[in-house]
Amino acid sequence: MTKLQETDLNLYTEVASRIEAAVKERIAGQPELIRQTLVGLLAEGHVLLEGVPGLGKTELVKAFSQAIGVQFARVQFTPDLMPADIVGTQVLEEGEGGHRRFAYQAGPVFTNLLLADEINRATPKTQAALLEAMQERHVTVAGETRDLPRPFLVLATQNPIELEGTYPLPEAQLDRFMFKVTVRPPSAEVLTEILRRTTTGVVPDVPLAADLETIGSMIAMTPQLPVAGHLLQYVSRIVEATHPEGDTATPPVKRYVRWGASPRGAQAMVLAAKALALIEGRPHATADDIRWAAPAALRHRLVLGYEATAEGVASDAIIDELLHSVPEPKPEIRGAP
Numbered sequence: 001m002t003k004l005q006e007t008d009l010n011l012y013t014e015v016a017s018r019i020e021a022a023v024k025e026r027i028a029g030q031p032e033l034i035r036q037t038l039v040g041l042l043a044e045g046h047v048l049l050e051g052v053p054g055l056g057k058t059e060l061v062k063a064f065s066q067a068i069g070v071q072f073a074r075v076q077f078t079p080d081l082m083p084a085d086i087v088g089t090q091v092l093e094e095g096e097g098g099h100r101r102f103a104y105q106a107g108p109v110f111t112n113l114l115l116a117d118e119i120n121r122a123t124p125k126t127q128a129a130l131l132e133a134m135q136e137r138h139v140t141v142a143g144e145t146r147d148l149p150r151p152f153l154v155l156a157t158q159n160p161i162e163l164e165g166t167y168p169l170p171e172a173q174l175d176r177f178m179f180k181v182t183v184r185p186p187s188a189e190v191l192t193e194i195l196r197r198t199t200t201g202v203v204p205d206v207p208l209a210a211d212l213e214t215i216g217s218m219i220a221m222t223p224q225l226p227v228a229g230h231l232l233q234y235v236s237r238i239v240e241a242t243h244p245e246g247d248t249a250t251p252p253v254k255r256y257v258r259w260g261a262s263p264r265g266a267q268a269m270v271l272a273a274k275a276l277a278l279i280e281g282r283p284h285a286t287a288d289d290i291r292w293a294a295p296a297a298l299r300h301r302l303v304l305g306y307e308a309t310a311e312g313v314a315s316d317a318i319i320d321e322l323l324h325s326v327p328e329p330k331p332e333i334r335g336a337p
Contacts, residue, residue, distance in 0.1 A: 005283075012218055013281040016042065018209035022067035026206050027060050028197060029190030036181045036296055037064060037155070038279065043271040044219045045178025046134055046154040048119075048169075048300065055183045056194075057157040061115045064155070066206035068215050070112035071149065077122035083129035087139040102142070109133050112149055112212065116156035120166045127173055130154065134176040151219050171259075171303060178268045180300035182316075218278075225274040227285045230329040232270065235290055238326050239266045242302060242318075250325050252318050256308035261301040268297035287328050295319050 016038060023034050040047035049057045065072035075086060088107035094100050133139050134154055138147045159166055186194060197204060241248045242260030273289035299315040
């Protein structure tokens with residue numbers, strides 16, 4: 001690395017450390033959850049947080065918005081929420097001389113960080129309003145396409161689909177989330193710390209750890225980190241092995257999986273590995289980074305069959321078996337015969 005590159009790497013690592021420390025001022029005992037969310041943000045990937053109500057998912061997103069100093073908007077998804085409530089709509093305005101015209105009224109999607117709270121409580125029609133914004137980072141209303149601010153990130157929370165009043169997210173929308181992160185209940189020790197912080201009537205401040213310009217430069221730097229060719233092959237083999245019709249599919253995949261991961265899953269693993277390496281101050285990604293990213297990048301991209309439901313087999317168990325079964329390719333040695 002050149003001196004400039006080393007300086008950029010050190011700054012990236014320093015700012016990422018400050019962001020994590022700032023969020024931990026508000027969120028107790030969830031270091032892995034915070035790290036996964038930060039990786040998604042620095043790769044400009046959308047993150048889906050799943051867990052039962054009351055685990056602090058919304059507070060986590062709000063803490064990140066305060067720590068990174070970007071524009072923030074929150075949409076509470078409900079069954080009566082309409083697409084126009086998200087992307088905006090045309091409204092009739094009366095101008096000078098009594099002339100009337102239609103003017104565009106922007107929706108909350110025009111922000112840097114959008115909290116889609118309890119996204120699976122809205123109807124599929126409303127959920128689909130985010131598809132274009134999440135993939136192309138622009139919206140089309142009344143035939144006119146409008147670009148969203150950059151960076152644009154969706155952090156969505158959802159309740160497990162077994163809960164009352166939820167609508168499963170369609171596969172096309174799930175695939176647009178870089179990560180699906182499972183938020184688990186705290187241990188007794190962590191719960192004690194949560195009670196200490198939240199029952200005194202004083203909410204801990206989240207210090208500002210970065211600004212919009214810094215976050216933008218870090219997001220731009222993430223894809224530039226090199227990844228060795230054999231690691232790209234490793235990612236490709238992992239994703240290929242998730243397809244039950246393929247020759248490399250493992251027995252659990254052939255038995256329980258109906259549809260495997262898409263190329264977006266492979267892209268998510270590579271970008272997440274790059275972001276993780278940069279956060280930890282390393283000038284290149286490793287196979288361990290790939291394996292760290294795999295569960296969050298793939299668990300929502302595997303469509304399981306009835307056998308999995310009947311036998312209580314979850315995506316994480318299948319992914320764990322895959323990571324133990326798919327061999328890591330050996331690095332290519334230049335000049336070897």
